[in-house]
Amino acid sequence: MAKSMTQDMTVGTPYRLILRFTLPILCGSLFQQLYNMADAMIVGRYLGIRALSSVGASSSLIFLIIGFCTGMCTGFAIPVAQSLGAGKYSQMRKFAFNSFYLSGIFAVVITVVTAVFCRDILILIRTPESILQGAWDYLFVIFLGIPFTILYNLLASILRALGDSKSPFLFLTAAAVINIVLDLLFITVFNWGVMGAAIATITSQAVSGGLCIRCIVRKFPELKADSEERRPTKRHMLKLLNLGLPMGLQTSITAIGSIMLQSAVNHLGEVSVASYTAALKIKYLFLSVFEAVGTAMATYVGQNLGAGRLDRIREGVRSAILIQCIYAVAAAIVLHLGGRYIAMLFVDGTETEVLDNVQMFLNISSMFYIMLGVLWVLRSAIQGMGYGKSAIFSGVSEMVARTAMSLFFIPQMMFLGVCWTDQIAWMAADLFLIPAYLFIIYKRGGFHKKIPAA
Numbered sequence: 473m474a475k476s477m478t479q480d481m482t483v484g485t486p487y488r489l490i491l492r493f494t495l496p497i498l499c500g501s502l503f504q505q506l507y508n509m510a511d512a513m514i515v516g517r518y519l520g521i522r523a524l525s526s527v528g529a530s531s532s533l534i535f536l537i538i539g540f541c542t543g544m545c546t547g548f549a550i551p552v553a554q555s556l557g558a559g560k561y562s563q564m565r566k567f568a569f570n571s572f573y574l575s576g577i578f579a580v581v582i583t584v585v586t587a588v589f590c591r592d593i594l595i596l597i598r599t600p601e602s603i604l605q606g607a608w609d610y611l612f613v614i615f616l617g618i619p620f621t622i623l624y625n626l627l628a629s630i631l632r633a634l635g636d637s638k639s640p641f642l643f644l645t646a647a648a649v650i651n652i653v654l655d656l657l658f659i660t661v662f663n664w665g666v667m668g669a670a671i672a673t674i675t676s677q678a679v680s681g682g683l684c685i686r687c688i689v690r691k692f693p694e695l696k697a698d699s700e701e702r703r704p705t706k707r708h709m710l711k712l713l714n715l716g717l718p719m720g721l722q723t724s725i726t727a728i729g730s731i732m733l734q735s736a737v738n739h740l741g742e743v744s745v746a747s748y749t750a751a752l753k754i755k756y757l758f759l760s761v762f763e764a765v766g767t768a769m770a771t772y773v774g775q776n777l778g779a780g781r782l783d784r785i786r787e788g789v790r791s792a793i794l795i796q797c798i799y800a801v802a803a804a805i806v807l808h809l810g811g812r813y814i815a816m817l818f819v820d821g822t823e824t825e826v827l828d829n830v831q832m833f834l835n836i837s838s839m840f841y842i843m844l845g846v847l848w849v850l851r852s853a854i855q856g857m858g859y860g861k862s863a864i865f866s867g868v869s870e871m872v873a874r875t876a877m878s879l880f881f882i883p884q885m886m887f888l889g890v891c892w893t894d895q896i897a898w899m900a901a902d903l904f905l906i907p908a909y910l911f912i913i914y915k916r917g918g919f920h921k922k923i924p925a926a
Contacts, residue, residue: 490791494637494764498765502760518659522602523665525600525606525746527610530611533597539720545716546855547717547718550715566701567712568695571712583615598739617674630695631687633771642683644680647680655668657672719860725870729875730874732875733878733890736889740886747825748829748887754830758838762796765792796846799845807837808835832888850905862908863905870901
């Protein structure tokens with residue numbers, strides 16, 4: 473029998489466990505951002521600002537759909553982590569296999585719907601006519617690759633639920649290299665334009681998903697199920713949907729506000745779209761740490777909830793927030809000093825208006841990174857404890873804030889209003905998450921050291 477690679481997060485010093493578990497997730501996230509940035513860098517440098525704007529004009533729609541898929545898959549893995557923490561291995565396998573069935577259904581439905589209505593949605597968010605065709609070329613191919621996106625995210629989430637954060641990192645590393653090579657091949661040699669960048673992206677995602685399958689089959693005997701454990705069951709599917717759908721919807725609700733913001737940016741013209749696209753690529757790169765710590769916390773909290781260790785959940789949340797705060801200060805310093813130079817990876821140094829906009833965006837955004845760090849920790853902790861529906865309201869808060877900024881402030885403040893929108897949204901989410909987390913801790917057992925196992 474193959475040696476197990478599962479990691480028990482119910483014993484050991486919380487901050488060390490969180491850091492050790494976070495690092496591979498972070499490296500994987502950075503490589504994922506790398507191949508996202510590669511699209512923008514190669515498109516911007518070889519095809520120009522108009523092509524870069526075409527890719528950027530669809531970014532909020534990608535966030536809406538892919539964000540739902542990613543959140544849903546993360547939610548599906550929470551019962552797996554809880555079952556592992558409680559030592560209920562047969563139940564763990566049932567949850568894993570039922571998540572496969574549900575993910576397959578969602579993959580087919582989402583792919584068909586998004587591909588059919590792709591152009592209509594781009595028109596709805598006021599994509600400039602000059603970049604509409606390019607935006608459709610890129611987005612349509614990305615939507616066709618949704619099954620590969622769901623495949624990787626589900627399997628990577630299950631691997632992390634079992635305590636293995638290293639394998640998903642290695643697979644994303646391979647995907648990033650493949651994506652960059654294919655970007656250069658399809659764009660500079662085959663002259664496929666922005667569609668070539670999209671084909672490179674979904675191809676690399678398919679490879680990473682295939683590697684996850686190989687890893688699970690070879691290295692996780694805990695997931696080798698009998699015919700009874702592989703059978704679809706209503707009870708397990710309902711619990712998976714009860715956790716997966718709220719997490720997916722929370723991300724999508726947040727993304728609706730981002731679509732409103734993208735629509736407002738699109739209305740400001742090509743220069744603003746290019747500025748926003750470059751700024752987002754840089755921002756997402758630096759936000760990878762916040763997201764990685766949040767992802768680690770979902771697994772950490774899920775396993776400790778299963779083991780009945782509320783005391784470790786509280787201690788882990790405090791440790792994760794401290795990690796986030798230290799990083800937030802360091803990231804703000806780097807972006808204040810070097811944001812403009814990083815932006816020159818995407819646009820030529822002669823595009824001074826774009827570079828000025830990007831630096832302004834990064835200066836304002838990075839001043840509020842501590843709020844974002846707290847947001848990721850508390851939201852992930854709430855989700856890991858099984859309160860995915862409660863986390864939806866933080867997404868609603870973000871959506872309302874971004875929508876209000878897009879409708880009332882950006883038309884008056886222009887790109888400066890764009891720069892302030894995310895920070896207002898983060899603040900609104902934290903105003904909900906902080907009391908929600910404290911209430912859930914109290915509800916689950918207050919300050920007692922142990923709670924009943926999940």
